Amino acid sequence: MNIYGKKVFLRGMEPEDMEMYREMANDPNTERLLGGWSFPISTKEQTEWYEKAVADKRNLRFTIVVQETEEAIGMVNLVDIDWKNGSAFHGIRMSAKRGKGYGTDAVMTLMKYAFEELRLVRLDGSFIEYNTISQGLYKKCGWSIEGTKKKAIYRQGKHYNLLIAGITDEEYYAIKKDLDY
Numbered sequence: 161m162n163i164y165g166k167k168v169f170l171r172g173m174e175p176e177d178m179e180m181y182r183e184m185a186n187d188p189n190t191e192r193l194l195g196g197w198s199f200p201i202s203t204k205e206q207t208e209w210y211e212k213a214v215a216d217k218r219n220l221r222f223t224i225v226v227q228e229t230e231e232a233i234g235m236v237n238l239v240d241i242d243w244k245n246g247s248a249f250h251g252i253r254m255s256a257k258r259g260k261g262y263g264t265d266a267v268m269t270l271m272k273y274a275f276e277e278l279r280l281v282r283l284d285g286s287f288i289e290y291n292t293i294s295q296g297l298y299k300k301c302g303w304s305i306e307g308t309k310k311k312a313i314y315r316q317g318k319h320y321n322l323l324i325a326g327i328t329d330e331e332y333y334a335i336k337k338d339l340d341y
Contacts, residue, residue, distance in 0.1 A: 163222070165269030166341075168262050170222035170236060173214060175207075177223045177232055182206040184234070184255050193291045194253065224254065224266045233262060236270045238283075246281040248274065252297075267301045268341050275329045282328050288313050289321040302335030303327045 163170040173181075184190050185201045201209075213221055219239040223232050234254030241248040250270065254263055274280045285303065287294040295305075303325045311319035327335075 163269055163273045164227070165265040165272075167227060167260075167265040168224050168233075168269065169227055170266065170269055170273070171225055173210065173221055173223050173235070175210065177235075178206045178210050179203075180232055180255055181210075181235065184253050187255075190253065190255070193288065193294065194251075222270070224252075224262065226262060234266070236266050238270065238274055238278075238280075241278075241280075246279065248280055248283055250274070250283045250285050252294075263297050264300055267297060268336070268339065271301065271327070271332050272336070272341065275332045280329070282326060285325045286322050287325070288315070289323055295323070298325050301327070301339075302331050304331070 182201050182203060185206075213219065218241050219237065220241065221235055221237040221239075224234040224236060225232050234252065236250070236252045238248040238250055250267075252263060252266060252270075254266075271283065274283060283303075285298060286309075287298070289308075304327070305323050306326050307324040309322040309324060312322035313320045
């Protein structure tokens with residue numbers, strides 16, 4: 161089942177997506193914007209990760225595809241899903257096409273799936289304090305900064321704060337109406 165937004169659709173990961181995923185993981189410009197950290201990933205390691213990831217129903221990952229061209233441009237996820245309490249951690253990583261509304265559409269589409277289909281009641285996320293692109297994206301999508309983990313991320317010889325963000329189902333339904341989703 162594909163999950164359709166206005167500009168993109170989200171589909172399950174396919175083996176042919178793994179080169180794009182590996183390139184994103186190995187791209188230092190992309191990596192410096194993300195809260196976690198990673199080691200360089202080989203094709204073999206990416207394939208092994210894929211094999212585990214597609215079988216894991218507590219962590220759902222979707223490839224972002226532009227509807228008009230069917231080009232895969234990134235991934236969104238719901239990880240550490242807590243089915244009992246109705247929450248999950250959400251993230252997005254895009255390889256291309258920034259500034260065209262695809263990220264906003266991908267986040268809104270994933271939230272629609274999370275809140276309306278999976279019946280989750282809360283999503284959490286985080287981003288490095290200097291990642292103004294993510295801050296703007298999540299603010300536009302109705303998320304709020306709920307806290308700060310001081311000096312939690314080390315990048316390029318310096319520690320940075322990690323901003324903790326979240327959205328509830330009620331906040332999603334309000335922004336959904338405002339953004340006409």
